[in-house]
Amino acid sequence: MSVRGRYFRSLVAAVFAGVFWVDAALAQSGEAGCRFEPVEGRQILRCQQGLTIIVEGGASFTLEDRDRNGNADAVRLRRKALLIEAPAGGVQGGFVVVTPQAIAAVRGTKWAIDAGQGKTSVFVIRGRVAVQRPVSSAGVVLAPGEGVDVERGTGALTVKRWPAKRVSALMARFGQ
Known part of the structure; x- marks a missing residue:
């Protein structure tokens, strides 16, 4: 298995390890x-370890602390968008x-979901961001300027370079 494959599998497997639910309202305190x-x-949600999450108005999500160390290391996003900046080495694991529809895992990056x-x-x-469906072991790794749309189903994920107009529309939702 390639290094990229092992990295992807270890990050995705980690999401299923001991999850501690933290409601966004509790995070405020x-x-x-x-x-x-x-x-x-x-x-803007600012977390220890340099993690920054810009939350689109009306977004529905739950913060998680998978390793129970008191710091957010995962989010369950149900509706709307997040812009995430996770510095390299900032969030352990x-x-x-x-x-x-998807699981997206990173180590040091800035990305939107x-x-x-x-x-x-x-x-x-x-x-870089690794993306896969929750019920699949196959996934893709996105580089800067690339995106993927993950719909219900089992087909292959297709990585595309997003046009400037689509990127601008997405970033505008975060005031960027």
Whole structure:
């Protein structure tokens, strides 16, 4: 198995290890090492270890502390989008986002993930992100400027370079 394959499998496997649920409202009071900062129609979630999550207004998600060390290392995203910046080495074991259609895992990067209407879209700004369906061991690794749309089903995931218009529309949702 390639190094990339082992990296991907270890990050994805970690999401299923002991999960501790932290509601976003509790995170505001310091649970999971995070605090919210409201910013015009969205919130910025700043966590220990340098992790920053910009939350689109109306997003539905739950923070998780898989290794029970008091710091967020995963998110279950149900609706809308998050823009995540996870510095290399900041989150021990990497950072994972789980949606109904996809699992996306990283170690040091800046990327966006959008869940809704039967699909999850993942776009990478900096670094690399491994993406797979929850019921599949096959996945893809995205590089900067690449994205993937993960819909329900079992077909292969197709990595595409996203056009500037699509990237701009996504980033505008975060005030970027």
